[in-house]
Every structure is written in structure tokens, then in C-alpha cells.
Amino acid sequence: MTGRTAVAVLLLLPLTACGGDEGEQTLTVLAAASLTETFTELAERFEDEHPEVDVELVFGSSTTLAEQAADGAPGDILATADARAMQVAVDADIASEEPEPFALNELVIVTPPGNPADISGLGSLALPGVDWAKCASSAPCGALAETALARRASQAEPVTEEVDVKAVLARVVGGEVDAGLVYRTDALAAGDAVETIEAEEEAAPSTVYEIATLGDSAAASDFVELVLSDPGQDVLRDAGFEAPRYFNEAE
Structure with a gap:
């Protein structure tokens, strides 16, 4: 489908949001990297139901x-992996409606197939010779990893901090590190390319995803409605996300 593209984080091209010739519209959706698979599927459904709209x-x-987005980059919808990131948009007064929670995700450990470093939990990351990766602290997945390590009072230091969770996953899949801290949904999406190790129950935090429109586009509102609908939620559940109502504020 030619209208939909997934691009790297730092290259927001100067698109004209929700505009186009002869009634066609471009709907620009800014979404957490961990939503790649699910939002790609939802974008396909949306374009099938709204043939006049191209979803970028x-x-x-x-x-x-x-x-x-707060600095003026084009976007009609923002979907973040935590409330902290969404608050940036709220504080900049660019969210046109109250953000809606729509999914929950959990942190897990992934290793290359066979788990060559014999990782058994978060404690293993501090062992001599274990190279592991996490997201940068500014990213929700990085903040979540730091919460988990703090709960274990771990002094483990990663050999690399990546821009987002897909970059961490790529390091593991490529065999460049012994382990990585990623979301459960990303581990499931990787299939047999990784092995999943559960973080210790007392240390494993969760994060709630939020979505908001960034303008008054009817198409943007319709896309958010799809994400929150039963069919949209089914797509998220099939990918391993949980319903946000299960989130414990104490997390």
C-alpha cells in the first residue's frame, strides 16, 4: 500500500497533514516504535474503510x-508508550483532546537463540562478561528498564543505549549483545529470532500507552476511535498488549 510508510524517528518529513488534491487526505500518525506491527495493521484497515485517506x-x-510535534513537526495523532511522553504534547498545548489510555505493555529480557550467556533474570545482567542493551533513558522503554533495575538494586550497566526498543531488539537479533530489555510485544513479534526471559515478578514494571489527536481532523478522530474500538483492541491483544484497565498505578 503506497500511502503508508514507516520511517526512522529523527526524520519527520515536511508532509502536509490531512491535506491533498481532489479531496484526498494524508493522515500522519506519530507512534511509539513498539506499535509498529499493530499500527501498520490498523492503518491498513483504516485505509480500506477510508479510501480517501492515506495514512503515513x-x-x-x-x-x-x-x-x-511540540516543535511544529507535522502530525495528526500521537500515540506514546507512556504518560510522561504524552505530557510533552499536553504541556505544549498541541493535544486537541484529553489523551486516552489504550494498551498496557510489560518489560521482558530477550537473548539470542540458545541464550548463550545463560541469562536467568535481571540479576544476570550484572555478571562479568555479560553485554546487554537497553533504550536510552529519555525513551519510555529506557525509563521502564531503569525502574526494573532500581527495584533489584542492580548496578548493571548496559554496553549500549539505543534510541528505541526496535533498535535494542535489533542488537539482540544480530547477536551483538547477550541480552536486551524490551517490551513483551516486541519479543513476541521477533518470534524464534530471540528467547524471552521473564523479569523477576517483583521487579517487572508495566507501562500504559496513550493516544491523542493533534488537531481537529475528522480522520484523526476516526483513527483514534478505531484504536479504541473492539476490533482495534483485538489487534493489540493478539500482539501481546493488555487492556489498560489492568494497570496498577503503584507501578
């Missing part, structure tokens, strides 16, 4: 996308 998907670190 821009994936990357939630915080970076929110900051770029």
Missing part, C-alpha cells in the same frame, strides 16, 4: 516524537 506512519521513540 512515523515510528520512533515516544519522547522524541512528542518533542518534535
Whole structure:
């Protein structure tokens, strides 16, 4: 489908949001990298139901996308992996409606197939010779990883901090590190390319995703409605997300 593209986080091209010739519209959706698979599927459904709309998907670190939108980068919808990133848009007064929680995700450990470093939990990351990766602290997945490590009072230091969760996953899949801290949904999407190790129950935090329109476009409102609808939620559940009502504020 030619209207939909996934691009790297730092390259928001100067698109004309919700505009076009002869009644056609471009709907620009800025979304957390961990939503790549689910939002790509939802964009296909949306375009089938709205043939006059081309959905442009821009994936990357939630915080970076929110900051770029606050600085004037084009976008009609923002979907973030935590409330902290969404608050950047709220504080900049660019969210046209109250953000809606729509999914929950959990942190897990992934290793290359066979788990060559014999990782058994978060404690293994501090062992000598173990190279592991996480997201940068500014990204929701990085903040979540730091929460998990703090709960374990771990002094483990990553060998690399990546811009988003897909970059961490790529390091693991490529065999460049012994382990990475990613979302459960990304581990599931990777299939047999990784092995998943559960973080210790007392240390494993969750994060709630939020979505908001960034303008008064009817198409943007319709896309948000799709995400929140039963069919949209089914797509998210099939990918491993949970309903946000299960989120414990104490997390």
C-alpha cells in the first residue's frame, strides 16, 4: 500500500497533514516504535474503510516524537508508550483532546537463540562478561528498564543505549549483545529470532500507552476511535498488549 510508510524517528518529513488534491487526505500518525506491527495493521484497515485517506506512519521513540510535534513537526495523532511522553504534547498545548489510555505493555529480557550467556533474570545482567542493551533513558522503554533495575538494586550497566526498543531488539537479533530489555510485544513479534526471559515478578514494571489527536481532523478522530474500538483492541491483544484497565498505578 503506497500511502503508508514507516520511517526512522529523527526524520519527520515536511508532509502536509490531512491535506491533498481532489479531496484526498494524508493522515500522519506519530507512534511509539513498539506499535509498529499493530499500527501498520490498523492503518491498513483504516485505509480500506477510508479510501480517501492515506495514512503515513512515523515510528520512533515516544519522547522524541512528542518533542518534535511540540516543535511544529507535522502530525495528526500521537500515540506514546507512556504518560510522561504524552505530557510533552499536553504541556505544549498541541493535544486537541484529553489523551486516552489504550494498551498496557510489560518489560521482558530477550537473548539470542540458545541464550548463550545463560541469562536467568535481571540479576544476570550484572555478571562479568555479560553485554546487554537497553533504550536510552529519555525513551519510555529506557525509563521502564531503569525502574526494573532500581527495584533489584542492580548496578548493571548496559554496553549500549539505543534510541528505541526496535533498535535494542535489533542488537539482540544480530547477536551483538547477550541480552536486551524490551517490551513483551516486541519479543513476541521477533518470534524464534530471540528467547524471552521473564523479569523477576517483583521487579517487572508495566507501562500504559496513550493516544491523542493533534488537531481537529475528522480522520484523526476516526483513527483514534478505531484504536479504541473492539476490533482495534483485538489487534493489540493478539500482539501481546493488555487492556489498560489492568494497570496498577503503584507501578
